[in-house]
Amino acid sequence: MNRMGAGQETLAGMDIVEVAARTVVLASADAGLRQRLRRSLTGLRWQVREATGGAEAMAQLEASRPEALLVDSWLPDLEVGEFAGQVRTMYPSMEMLRVDGGVDGGARSPRRNELLHALREAQEAPLNDTAAWKAAPITLPRNTGRAPSVVKSFDQEAARRALSVLLGREESTHAESAASHALPDEVMLPELVGASAPMRELARLIRLVAPRSTTVLIEGETGSGKEVVAQALHRLSERASKPFTVLNCAAIPEALLEAELFGHARGAFTGAVQSRTGRIEAAHGGTLFLDEIGEMPLALQAKMLRFLECGELQRVGDNDVVRVDVRVIAATHQPLQQRSEERTFRLDLYHRLAVFPIEVPALRERMEDLDLLAEHFLEKMGQKLPRKRLSAEASAKLHLHHWPGNVRELMHVLERGAILSGDRMEIGAEEIRYRRTAREQD
Structure with a gap:
């Protein structure tokens, strides 16, 4: 490997770029996993930057120009495969690994074994098992460890490609951990209510x-x-x-x-x-x-x-x-x-x-989301007033409506129903009214 000075190296035959040696970005919504990885990597003299989602991880990559990126199998704000593809394009010279230890080629850090060891240790050790963190440090091969250095710049293209490696195509060695992140709404956004x-x-x-x-x-x-x-x-x-x-x-x-x-x-x-x-x-x-x-x-x-x-x-x-x-x-x-x-x-x-x-789909095109939307609006109204619920008859009546006013109309109908129900905690079918004249629509 050619050496150009602290923090400069050739990775996987790529052009020489300046990287922050021994700096790694952790992208995971799991605070416990991040804590375990941070403690393990810090013990191996890595500088660790954490991100709870894909957008935050991209900002950390731009700011720190790290040597490596570790990414979880699920992110709360971005679809992992698309996130990986974007990083692969932007940072081709950066090592990327999955938190389950998967590798699928691409750039290779000279300290990949340290990263894999930290990943294995974080996956195997419970968060409250303090003895697991007192294990003897790994003996590193000679000339593989260098003191951390602050680097001024990093080729942007070299930084974006490294992310897709991390979400590799190999089978996970910890299927249980990956499955725990496969949430039913993993492709949704907080602003969007519905799973249709x-x-x-x-x-x-x-x-x-x-x-x-x-x-x-x-x-x-x-x-x-x-x-x-x-x-x-x-x-x-x-x-x-x-x-x-x-x-x-x-x-x-x-x-x-x-x-x-x-x-x-x-x-x-x-x-x-x-x-x-x-x-x-x-x-x-x-x-x-x-x-x-x-x-x-x-x-x-x-x-x-x-x-x-x-x-x-x-x-x-x-x-x-x-x-x-x-x-x-x-x-x-x-x-x-x-x-x-x-x-x-x-x-x-x-x-x-x-x-x-x-x-943006009309409400009548995603009626399977109606119950989720109704619960969402009732929950919001319950932040200021007592939380109300829908009777089975009221819910059935909502499903029969065509909703020309879409989600906004649903919100207004529920607010009107909550007012008409008075002191009762349940909104009945008679309170579900679609016209300002208070006449029920057949």
Whole structure:
């Protein structure tokens, strides 16, 4: 192996890159497993950085440029296989191992045996078995151990590929441990309530596109939860710590929408007594969510298209150009493709927004999720008022409804039912009413 100095080495025939020798990232939602691995690796003179999920692990990889990554068989926020593929692409020169000890080729750390030993020890020793941590240290081969060193940079491509090795294709030696992480809702997100096939597919698409800065167009009926999807995309992105700015294009008068979106200079129009930053600038570094984008006037659509193309904007009444780094997520309940063909919405803007389209299913398309959604809303209402439950007759009545207002309508029906039930802790079928006139719908 060629040596270029502390922290530099050639891995698996790859180009020489600077890595943080003896630094390892642990990606697992299991706090006990992380504790056992940390204690074992620390005893072997490794610097350990922990992550409870895939998004946090990616941040740790970028910040520390580690020599190795250990990943669990399940992560709470990202699908493990997709996470592994992304890391493989970004970090090809980094060692990746599964927590069950599986290896499937790729880059190889000169201290792989230490990592495998730590994994075996963490899997075999109970968390409260202190004697297991007093075992004699391993005798290392000569010239394999080096003091930790802080490294300045790491080839980004070298850092992203290493992750998929870790989720390898070999059989697990601890099937019980892997099975314990195979939760029924392992592909779901906290924001999404439901376990139906349409919701699992929705969660998969969110996880695929969230880490990127790709423009997303969320389509779906009114009340189906489009803003919830946008919030999930922002939370799982690298921009999660930055602003999430929302603008409902249908809620602002056309005459004021341009100034609201792009900002304005002092004196730009009557009443503009001072300059104001628009929603786009306010979202700098983060995410701009444009709800009901189909309501944006045609004249403003041209200006929006220019911003999406070049990332530059001009405030109303100002000649200065401002460059802004913003990810745009748009939502609509309208058939924008059809409207663009009818020339009531710009075709070029539609194509620029729909780089990655996501369709949110209507409630009637996932009725198997209705009971979970009802329990979710009743639980939320129970945080401020006594927790109520649905009678069997009330639940059956909910399943007979067509739900034109989708999830939002369900939430309102349950809130109305909770009020109508008075002091009773159970909501009966007679309290399930779909019209504001309080007449039951047959």
